[in-house]
Amino acid sequence: MSGAQKIAVTVTAVVPLNDLVTRFEFRRTGGGLLPTFSGGAHTVVEMRDGDTPRMNPYSLMSDPMDQTSYAISVRRDDVGRGGSLFMHNNVAVGDEMVISNPVNLFSLDLRAKKQLFIAGGIGITPFLAQIKQMERLGGRWELHYTCRSEALGSYVDELTTQHPNEANVYYDDQDQRIDLKALLDGQPIGTHIYVCGPKGMIDWVRNTTAAEGWPREGIHYEEFLAPQSGKPFEVKLAISNKVIQVGEQESLLEAIERSGVDAPYLCRGGACGQCETRVIDYTGNFIHRDHWLDDAEHASGEKIMPCVSRFEGKTLVLDR
Amino acid sequence: MTLQFNDETFRDDYSFHNSDRALKRFPFPFHEDSYMYSVNMEQHQGGPADSIYEKRFDVDEHYVSEMRDRAMVLADDPLRCQSLPHMTLAGWDLLELIMVSKSEDYPDLFELHRDGDQWRWVNKPMGIDDSFTFLDEATLPYGPMEYITRQTQGDFCVLDQRDDNLWMDAGTITTQADWSLDFDLGMNFFEWHAPVPMAHEKGIFVRALKFLLNIQQGAPARRLNWTLTVNPLLDTSPENYHKWGIQKTSMTPETVGAKQHLRVELQTFFRLPRSNALVFPIRCYLCSFQDLTKTPKWARRLHRVIRDLPDELATYKGFIDNRPMMLDYLSQFDDGLPTSLGIWPDLDTEPALQKG
Numbered sequence: 001m002s003g004a005q006k007i008a009v010t011v012t013a014v015v016p017l018n019d020l021v022t023r024f025e026f027r028r029t030g031g032g033l034l035p036t037f038s039g040g041a042h043t044v045v046e047m048r049d050g051d052t053p054r055m056n057p058y059s060l061m062s063d064p065m066d067q068t069s070y071a072i073s074v075r076r077d078d079v080g081r082g083g084s085l086f087m088h089n090n091v092a093v094g095d096e097m098v099i100s101n102p103v104n105l106f107s108l109d110l111r112a113k114k115q116l117f118i119a120g121g122i123g124i125t126p127f128l129a130q131i132k133q134m135e136r137l138g139g140r141w142e143l144h145y146t147c148r149s150e151a152l153g154s155y156v157d158e159l160t161t162q163h164p165n166e167a168n169v170y171y172d173d174q175d176q177r178i179d180l181k182a183l184l185d186g187q188p189i190g191t192h193i194y195v196c197g198p199k200g201m202i203d204w205v206r207n208t209t210a211a212e213g214w215p216r217e218g219i220h221y222e223e224f225l226a227p228q229s230g231k232p233f234e235v236k237l238a239i240s241n242k243v244i245q246v247g248e249q250e251s252l253l254e255a256i257e258r259s260g261v262d263a264p265y266l267c268r269g270g271a272c273g274q275c276e277t278r279v280i281d282y283t284g285n286f287i288h289r290d291h292w293l294d295d296a297e298h299a300s301g302e303k304i305m306p307c308v309s310r311f312e313g314k315t316l317v318l319d320r
Numbered sequence: 321m322t323l324q325f326n327d328e329t330f331r332d333d334y335s336f337h338n339s340d341r342a343l344k345r346f347p348f349p350f351h352e353d354s355y356m357y358s359v360n361m362e363q364h365q366g367g368p369a370d371s372i373y374e375k376r377f378d379v380d381e382h383y384v385s386e387m388r389d390r391a392m393v394l395a396d397d398p399l400r401c402q403s404l405p406h407m408t409l410a411g412w413d414l415l416e417l418i419m420v421s422k423s424e425d426y427p428d429l430f431e432l433h434r435d436g437d438q439w440r441w442v443n444k445p446m447g448i449d450d451s452f453t454f455l456d457e458a459t460l461p462y463g464p465m466e467y468i469t470r471q472t473q474g475d476f477c478v479l480d481q482r483d484d485n486l487w488m489d490a491g492t493i494t495t496q497a498d499w500s501l502d503f504d505l506g507m508n509f510f511e512w513h514a515p516v517p518m519a520h521e522k523g524i525f526v527r528a529l530k531f532l533l534n535i536q537q538g539a540p541a542r543r544l545n546w547t548l549t550v551n552p553l554l555d556t557s558p559e560n561y562h563k564w565g566i567q568k569t570s571m572t573p574e575t576v577g578a579k580q581h582l583r584v585e586l587q588t589f590f591r592l593p594r595s596n597a598l599v600f601p602i603r604c605y606l607c608s609f610q611d612l613t614k615t616p617k618w619a620r621r622l623h624r625v626i627r628d629l630p631d632e633l634a635t636y637k638g639f640i641d642n643r644p645m646m647l648d649y650l651s652q653f654d655d656g657l658p659t660s661l662g663i664w665p666d667l668d669t670e671p672a673l674q675k676g
Binding site: 102104 | 406407409455480481482483530534536537538539593594595596
């Protein structure tokens, strides 16, 4: 039960935007419409990097109402595990790829009187789709978007040209900063805040809004973690009766999949909870990195999120 | 196969009836000789030919009459259909899902013609041919959810998803097993399930919610639920309890076989793509005890399940007072032979009843 049917797509455009970010556009292979989606949704892109299968989640940034094509923007991560590098270096127009149905873990609260978007860097992508959705539905919104520099300001021109009153851009190298407290002060009651960007930015917005007395339910954030490399370890899968090795560069979830065991997942980034797996026995230490389990669950040694978390020790037996 | 639509009623003279075909495809809900709550979810991706699982939205011989009954309920009580303002987009999602599904699954009965936002919908059984602009409410006679659910069998809960919970923020509920949309509107998953006995202690709802929050586009799910209803009433609502509740006292040993109905809900769950809401259609199928006992396996099993059901559940489902009368009736068919596993009738392999 690792999700819905996959979608076979063909790459129809590869557009470098600046030194770091490239846009990829897809159409359904063989023609036909793609599913509609809601702003904030992501798709999991499957890559075949030689013998290494890779699956990375990327926010859909195209118009949710446009069923003819999807677009994602990928920021190159030179020190990551290689998914974004593969997209940048190996994916070309005409390539056939497989993507998941859209999944939304960063949905708009449609009750909001106003949507306030706060983006940092590549965190702009889900908002591009949400802005198109709000424009179509006639809802009120405002964007505050920080970029390192003008040269790295993906989609800044498009946003400021089409939405001069709603889009506000800040450049780090020009010492421009969002004055968050002043921004919060001016918002109408019923405003919901959405933040997508580096962890420091998300923490800053969450902490500042909490200190200013904003309701927790009105603050939405999305932070996908990339799995991190680590020491290899061995795992026994009790239900499948297999012993597998998790390599230095692969996640536990990827190793389970490589062994032919169908494990559930949605976001592959420690956020959604779908891959939660029961620990039957262990001797050693968990390296929990997910946002799903709480501290008590992390300490209990009873559960692990194999998409981002690892293990160091002698024995690990999972209920899978 | 061409469907013949029954001309029948679910009130007053109760002319509702199941054809032989309908009996054969009735969703008998017990997969073994006993029953306890479980989440019992499976993927809703088709099923055996002509079973109720085959299509995304099953259309059967009761369609036209059920829609007539719904129109009467809504005329008497418009609050059976409500949608909070933020749920309009989900209503369009539902309209799109049903129109696309029905026109693909029943091309001889329904047609959908789309040219950008300009849509034309043809519903032949109900004699409807409407053109409208997608996402423009002013071009339809009702809101999108009400428009399409007046043309689709089953109740519809449209649930908003936020704060890791589901919220009953819209729906059309006219064929319900004694619960009220007007009462539950705006409640979350735990609030509206608060009255259900035993399941909370078993942690059923925590697991069920987690499953539902993760229902994905392109991967709908389904389960069966059941209760018992005296007379083939679709509208067993709290609002009208004064009309139907008293009928539970009207059964006699002579009439129990004809009046007592097993009421089965096919519950399905679809992610709605544009709104990220979840729709929860609850489709009601009715079958009298006397018709059910024509299938040997079901006759044996129904007796055993009703006999062994915990008192809390018999009370919650509202039939504890009539249980002795039902058991007197059903026991005359139960010959004690074993039954095959699973819900299907297995008419070719299960032996004929040795008594009854």
